Amino acid sequence: MTAFVDVSLFPRAAKPLTSYRPFWAKRFGTAPFLPMSRAEMEQLGWDSCDIVLVTGDAYVDHPSFGMAVIGRLLEAQGFRVGIIAQPDWQSAEPFKALGKPNLFWAVTAGNMDSMINRYTADRKIRSDDAYTPGAEGNRRPDRAAVVYSQRCREAYKDVPIVLGGIEGSLRRIAHYDYWSDKVRRSIVVDAKCDLLLYGNADRAIVEIAHRLAAREPVLSITDVRGTAFVRRTTPEGWFEVDSTSVDQPGRVEDHINPYQTTSEQAAAQGASCSAPNTTVSIADGAGPVSVGVQNDSKKVDGNTHKLNFVPNPSLAAKRKLPPQDRTVIRLPSYEQVRSDAVLYAHANRVMHLETNPGNARALVQAHGEGSIARDVWLNPPPIPLTTAEMDYVFDLPYARSPHPRYADERGRHDGATKIPAWEMIRFSIKIMRGCFGGCTF
Template sequence: MAFLPTTKEEMQEQGYEQVDFIYVLGDAYVDHPSFGCAIITRTLQAFGYSCAILAQPDWHKDEEFLQFGTPRLGFLVSAGNIDSMVNHYSVNKRRRDQDAYSDDGIMGKRPDRPTIVYTQILKRLFPDVPVLIGGIEASLRRLAHYDYWDDKVRRSILIDSQADLLMFGMGENTIVEVADALNSGLAVQDICYIRGTVWKSKTLDMIVDDYILLPSYEQVRTDKRAYAKSFMIQYENQDAINSKMLIEAYEGWYVICNQPPLPLTQEQMDFTYSLPYERTFHPKYHYVPAIEEVQFSITSNRGCFGACAFCAITSHQGRVISTRSVESVVAEAKTITQMKNFKGYIHDVGGPSANFSRPACDKQQTHGACAKRQCLWPTPCPNLKVDHSHYVDMLDQVRALPNVKKVFIRSGIRYDYLMYDKDETFFDRLVQHHISGQLKVAPEHVSAPVLDKMGKPRKELYLRFVDRYYEKNKQFGKKQFLVPYLMSSHPGCDLNSAIELACYLKKIHHTPKQVQDFYPTPGTLATCMYYTGLDPRNMKPVYVAKTYEEKLEQRALMQFSYPKNYEIVYRALKKAHREDLIGNGPKCLIPKNKPKQNASFKQERAHRQKRYSKT
């Protein structure tokens, strides 16, 4: 099966004078099931609809958008696999040097907010053709949202882009329903009944379902308490079964968000991943770096019931886990082993949380996820079913395939869920077979108040996991390490909490090579806290580190042993009246006198300053 056409010539070579849909994409075209464009277009193709791919068009040239002519049913627009603003800017709002989703990693091949830019161009050039937006950028901006880069509350992207319809969540079923509706002759403005869609209307006369009227855009734009209230209503209405229709009023418009799409059944998941993907980037490119981590990886599940406040996966994929059959995963693994550049290593078998291989409890299948109770936090729900057997069977069968030397798990292990399993079979397999020297896990912090805001378990559970992990390594004759992911400046983290984390790092003799600073992105609970200064779960005030100095101090404390950070750490400790941590004692973070910096560091710092001055 060939790549889908990316030019008029390729379209005609494949026998089309007109295609049903033109997919306008902010990424380079990669036909791999880890890329949303590939899944949506291959699904449409499987249901008899033709597609052409317009990848990274030059938005300054109308002719690029005109090259395929008019599609029979409509345009599909997506910014790409990740949010364009996260892709373009660091947490400090500096322009990044590389774009992993572009040919040769070259930055600048798409505009900021391409969903808006592309859609507005299409509506100008093709005013009578439906334009449908989707992907992560549209999904997480489906209603009014705080925008970190503009530092303000922006309108629904459906309003700003002027699109006709927005599709959110994992969209295989949604796109087929929308395509069928358009193919039947239904006008796009009448497609208002499909799960996983957002539409707009001048009136509410046609609403017959039970719905919740959110605070208006004007209210959430000017009142942070109203924003927090609105966010919490949305947060509690993300389940496909339990949620209600949400309506947000704008001047002259209502934006109506239908219920989320139902999670895919195992048969539907198997179908999605059995489609004839080329599993690489289009041959017109030299190299698209984003393929590197996923080309030999397998998605085994979707959804997450982990409740991390800084993550938007539940807003996009939902809390109810969808999983593939063992046979489906093994079939994909066999396909990978036949690829010419396969070296014997499956890089990953997993999903948002690799070891979530079943719904959190049996009732979720018929009653959905609880609106006001998380599955793992603050303590495990009594109904939680902890079972790794399906995942273990899957890993064992993939590992047993001819030509497979090793199967790694890189997409992340929920250590808390692992520790709750009384059957240690998976833990044993993990240590024996699925780690490439070091296991990365995400305790994120050690301070109890911060962990509570993060929705993460207390550090005592993590410490028990660490002990058990090294016991297992000793048992199986392994020398594998743990690398903890830690975060600075998360809402709730003040200077004292940051110092507590630094003291823990001192105790375990670990200095993170990279520091993850909290990044406010649309759709997350923590972003709501960051913007409003309130925890929307109880409307109580939350400390938020917002100034450059505060963030710098928290980052530096995580790397307190670096000479370049000495002055910052010294200032932070003095500010917190923790002079007891300055000196030569075993618990001290820094000495009384500043250590010398070596020449290589000074050269690196000068180079950085020169580069940033140019940008």
């Protein structure tokens, strides 16, 4: 019987989450809930927040909700973290509720993509929202990640914006937007954020927070795995590789009808199921000669038979390639994928091929032409957490209930104040992170 192997013990080139020196504000201790108002900040003895989270969901302090995980993780690192949940996006004033963040904004549309949350597959507005008290709809804007980022910039334009969550992750390169039926630019360009964290952002958000706390400019933070950002040129020391070396775009083939026979499928593709004739007759009647045994080009009955040379696979492995950690793959530009379905599929496939944290390379995609040209740069995916690190994240002091702001006069979260998404997982045990469905939107 094969013994169980804990893969989390394998060596990884990643700094452990618990190895950072806590920020000085650690002395304030742990908050019962992350503050959502100035009054709560004063009760904790805070004069300001180091980091302000902005989310499209109601604040539930439970590890099933992304903003709670990020907030508690940053709090454990010693930072003072406040949260603005479901702000009124019509102006920038609600985004000033907790004052100016000392370090950065952390923006997310919420646990769900805001467009899926707000619209049905028929593009009709939903009447309810499972992540809002009372399931009330219309509490978040379309493309909330973009809108929230723009309002944060309007509120305090000199504060860095770090965008994350599923909405940003799925839109990190030029992508097809079902709701507008067109290819849109990377969300990094539309949201004008300083950094986009895609995938599980635990490692990235902790490293970025400590580096910004050390007064490192956000524009110089370009080497964190799992991040995307805009830059003008490829820096020196990097080897740029064309994406066609990873995947060769070709003609689009129709899906095969599963109800056709093999012969019918071959005929539909202009081929035949019959075995090819691999012998030729000798003119003097000496008998057939197999083409496969010819060791040079010979003319038989006026026909020339070519030799097919198969390269030695062992030699290909010996070719000198640029170092993987200094290689970036150039995807077709936004302008190209917008007008060519084949190149769009090609770019999407290359992005998915480069998602293994163990061997993925950086990606870059141009947006704009001429003087406005810029590149969206994607660093390789983050290194997964070890078992010990995952336990550390989920053992943080969550209140495991909605914020008291949402409670009724009896202090309960029932009836008009009930949050459906909270009720669904209230008595559940979390056994995994993420989704095993592999769906795409």
